[in-house]
Amino acid sequence: MNIIDRRLNPRGKSLANRQRFIRRARKEILDAVREASAKNGIADASGERVRIRSDSLREPSFRPSLHTGRRSYVLPGNHDYVEGDTIPRPSGGGGGGSEGSPDGDLQDSFQFVLSQDEFVDLFLEDLELPDMLRKQIRQADGFTPQRAGFSTSGTPANLNLVRTMRNSLSRRIALRRPSSSMLAKIEAEIASLPDDAENGQRRKELVEQLRLETLRSRRIPFIDPLDLRYNRFENVPRPAASAVMFCLMDVSGSMTAHMKDLAKRFYKLLYLFLSRRYRNVDIVFIRHTHVAHEVDEETFFHSTESGGTIVSTAFEEMLRIVNARYPRERWNIYAAQASDGDNMPADNAYAVSLLQQNILPLCQYFAYLEVGAEEGRYGGPTELWRAYQRIAQAGYPIAIRKVNHRSQIYPVFRQLFSRERAVREEQAR
């Protein structure tokens, strides 16, 4: 008899089956993911429970239909029935309940849990992102070298003196290499011996000893390549530091649910992107009509307010919060504004100057998303659009896009990525 401990065997034995399963029900799972991401918060993408109904997951077999034919059942626990009694037919088919379809849940909806990676993958796929970009989002960018013990090889700059000398010392002691003080002592003794016949023998011994010890100290090096130890470093992928993401949104009556949904997707994508790069990501929601407030996520997406639209109020609120809580030296600041493009004409000049003078210098990146109805809306560019376009052309880090459908969200990011890549290349040079 053998007892074998299998607990440490590699995990994820059924991964290949799982991938095949997800591919099989891709369409249904995508729908479920879409629904889940609309329902859940921007920041929680972990382990989504999804429920799907799928014909492609059905495993048919020849099985007896429960609604036809005559059957006998044997049941336990008779109380007072006698032969020939009749029992009213229980509602819902089956007789006496002894027949349950063994795998009858196939027709019903099917519930399971997606891992976070799978969820993000599918979410990104839903936005129709190209593969390469998906990979970039998933990867943590940048590495920190982290101490990882010692090694026997390395660059001279990484030589660890303490370790090396300790090894050298122990080797010297073990091989009994004479120390310089010991040699000096012998020399001193030779020198101190009076030069007469009585001491001739002793002197000879000492000279011989000195010769051997000197030879020994020459043969056994003070530092041997064996002793060398270098500090070893490992590159650990590192999300940079902390980032704060400001979500600004116009919540006046003209923003429809569809527009808000687009905005939410955009925020979620930005969040995913940031959370892969930074260790902490804070999200600040600022909604505005003719006044602006910081609110929680629920209120942000789900309540409407009436009133005019004054964009500058949101910028002022954002500046106030940055000054109060997010000092520029410690935080990477990202901002994303979603609006249908309306603004009070009188406010435009002030809003633009506020953006240009105060906001953009603070931000790593500012995205403006002009959301429209699904069928698209024709008409000239809006006031806000025209104003932002001028800023963008002046070379400020701002991306502006019009979005009518969720597949159009991704191009906003392309600009961000190309910019980052350019900066990295510059630094590399």
Place this chain on the structure above:
Amino acid sequence: MSAVTEEARVRAGADWDFRQLQEAYDRIEAVALKELGLDIYPNQIEVITAEQMLDAYSSIGLPLMYRHWSFGKRFARDEALYRHGLRSLAYEIVINSNPCIVYIMEENTMVMQTLVMAHAAFGHNHFFKNNHLFQQWTDASGILNYMEFAKRYVARCEEKYGEAAVEKLLDAAHALMAQGVSRYPRRNLNLVDEEKREAERRAEQLRTYNDLWRTVPHQPGASRRRTDAAERRRLLGLPEENILYFLEKKAPLLKPWQREVLRIVRNLAQYFYPQKQTKLMNEGCATYVHYRIMNRLHEQGFLDEGAMLEFLHSHTNVVLQPDFDDRRYSGLNVYALGFAMMEDIARIAENPDDEDKIWFPEIAGAGDAMEVLREAWANYRDESFIRQFLSPRLIRKMKLFTVFDDGESDLLVKAIHNERGYRTIRSALADAFDVVKQEPEIEIVDADLDGDRKLLLEHRAHNGILLEPSDAELVLQHLADLWGYEVRLIEVDASSDRVLRTHEAGPSPR
């Protein structure tokens, strides 16, 4: 066996360690082999985590399995149920292999591990080794190697012909899996040879291949004589109940690798078929064995009082049979009924009453209960076992009764636990455990290979029970895709030969 030392004694709720596991195993073995006279394959006990248990669940209990999305689906569903606390996992899984592999969960307490080893490593193991169905239909020493071959073979096919093609084929094969079983023995099964046979078939094909045949011109106007229907059916070996076997041998358009994959699925179906037929006996045997062993260990002092209570608590949960009108009722519990029957047989053998002497003259008072039981475990399956051994006393104890449902009017109580009812109940219960009667009877009856190549199947409907139509259509579509030509399934009333329903399907466009 040496006396129980204080630190070796098993206490309630205590964690296990490997040393104690070994000690428990040795003590169980001594009881099982010497006192109960069990005959087992060597055991291999593997300790696994909950996730690995879920893995094992999803691949129908086998440690090796080819890849298919349905196993992923099963895993996802079981995992969701488990994570949300809707279902707990089994304490063990045991595989009919030689050596016999027993998975035990790391979460179990020491008492549970002892119980599980007695139950699976000795009870089930003895049953696998000795029951005639398993001996005849499964090859315990070959199954693991064969599954390894199957896994490799399917993976190679995926590489060569694409995952989509293999998936489609496996979908179809799985749909027909229940019809991939031969019920009557043809030859001794040897799974080790299976792999060799595959290689030989391929070598033969390569050896006899000659490109010249392609160039031989057809004789104009020479059409083959049409054989008459009866002769044709004889040549094809029809009627044939094993649809997968028929397709593997006779389907005109399948490629050799497709035939091999069908064969793999068919061999799997055949491997599991005895388990389907012996659920009641297998669990009854294992439960009876663990009950005897645990009690003996308690007498020896290896299990202390608390441990014994923990065991009894879990044992009574396992053999609980709620009444039919109880909310917990979900059919007859095979553990409960099986265990009760084993105990009953032991009682009849050791101290029978007058009724037993009339009903069971062969075994009443035979003396050695284990000898009678071992004999029964070896030579019966659920259906014949019930027909032979279900006693009036047990029918009274469980208050069994039969109910007839004609599908329309109120249910009729046909028999209850009284003198007039025993035989009816016994026979009805035996039928309920008869796989042949519970599964639809479907056969291939004709295939017109010289004509339009239409495949004709017949479902003989007993008691007017038809096939679930939506499922039947889907399976038939799979069948048509494998066969390559049109397929027709007629449902015929078994008593009057009247055609009740017809399904048809043609191959999907390629």
